[in-house]
Amino acid sequence: MKLLFISDLHLDPQRPDIQHCFDNFVSSCLQNNSDIKALYILGDLFEVWLGDDASLSSYSSTIEQLKQLNQKGIQVFVMHGNRDFLLGPAFAEAARCQLIPDPYPLRIETQKGIETILLSHGDILCTDDIGYMSFRKMVHNPDWQKDFLSKTIDQRIAIASSIRQQSKKRGQQKQAEIMDVNQQTVELLMSEYNTSTLIHGHTHRPDTHRFTLNIQPVQRIVLPNWSPDAKAYPLTIGSD
Ligand code: LP5
Ligand code: MN
Numbered sequence: 480m481k482l483l484f485i486s487d488l489h490l491d492p493q494r495p496d497i498q499h500c501f502d503n504f505v506s507s508c509l510q511n512n513s514d515i516k517a518l519y520i521l522g523d524l525f526e527v528w529l530g531d532d533a534s535l536s537s538y539s540s541t542i543e544q545l546k547q548l549n550q551k552g553i554q555v556f557v558m559h560g561n562r563d564f565l566l567g568p569a570f571a572e573a574a575r576c577q578l579i580p581d582p583y584p585l586r587i588e589t590q591k592g593i594e595t596i597l598l599s600h601g602d603i604l605c606t607d608d609i610g611y612m613s614f615r616k617m618v619h620n621p622d623w624q625k626d627f628l629s630k631t632i633d634q635r636i637a638i639a640s641s642i643r644q645q646s647k648k649r650g651q652q653k654q655a656e657i658m659d660v661n662q663q664t665v666e667l668l669m670s671e672y673n674t675s676t677l678i679h680g681h682t683h684r685p686d687t688h689r690f691t692l693n694i695q696p697v698q699r700i701v702l703p704n705w706s707p708d709a710k711a712y713p714l715t716i717g718s719d
Contacts, residue, residue: 481514482587483711486521486600486680487704489562492537494526500707505544508553515553516716521680521702522560522581522600527639531569533632542574549575558583560600560681561611564618565628584672587716596714597674601681601701604660604668610649611658659684665699666692678702678712 488501508515524541528534535542545555555576559566571578583598606612617623627635650658659682669677675697685703689696703709 480516480715480717482517482519482585482714482716483508483515484519484521484598484678484700484702484714485705485709485711486558486702487523487560487683488520489523489526489705490538490541491526496707497705498541500705500709501541501544504711505548508548509551513552517554517556518548518711519579519585519598520555520557520576521598521678522558522602523562523680523704524557524560525563525566527643528563528565528570529632529635529639530565530628531567532628533635535570535573542570545574545576556583558598558600561602561615565624582668582672584674587714589716594676595672595674597669597672597677599668599677599679601660601679604664604679605658605682606661606664607657607659608653610653658682660699669697669699676700680704 485504488497490498490501492498508518525534525538545557548555555574556579557566557571557574557576558579558581566578568578579598581598581600581603585596585598586593587596588594602611602615618627627638630638660679665677669675669692675692675695677698678700680702682701683704684701686701688699688701690699691697700712702712
């Protein structure tokens, strides 16, 4: 049995090429469904999510695909990313998926006993990006979200696009390392959850980083953003 991990698809009605890659991925999952127990989507499934009331209709085909995966026996778990942190209960119900918090300790049974694989979108690890961390704090405040969701859809589109512009502009001014994870933050989080494997996305720097933590070998797996040759990260569980 396999668990699959993907992130940062950034599905966008204006990018049919990316949607096409996702269509192929879903088809291949449906064909191999007896082997796949669950799919974990670690954030930024959507380029932007302006609230369930505003965005469900823009992504109806994707939601239908997630529902099909569930109907074929593949459980789908979705984590918020920094673009779709407003995914809410109406989305989860429509897509028959489960929203999971960030970070999320996934317990799996191995030959050595129960192990924890720690899952995250990855933006919480980028603590050197002070501007982003304070922006994140603001938009994760429940009062701020309530206020944003009470605005008309046109007002929300205007605010989101102004923030996108500012984010792009500031991104060009930031040093690349600032937008990567902070190693100390990674180590603190992995120690807190007593895990030897962390899987995350967000940075679009796919890699496997192996290092030693508390005298143990550990790894940080960074998922790729979606592209025609991007593959889900597989984890085999159980005896086969
Ligand atoms: O995703 P990416 O790689 O482009 O950039 C992220 C960080 N930027 C963001 C912002 C998103 O790009 C845009 C979010 C739009 C969707 C929101 C939907 C709901 C609407 C909510 C609107 C608030 O996440 C970027 C990081 C980068 O990752 C790498 O980690 O650097 O962070 C920033 O650029 C943040 C800036 O440093 C500060 C942002 C300034 C915005 C100020 C807004 C003030 C409020 C205005 C309200 C009208
Ligand atoms: Mn992201």
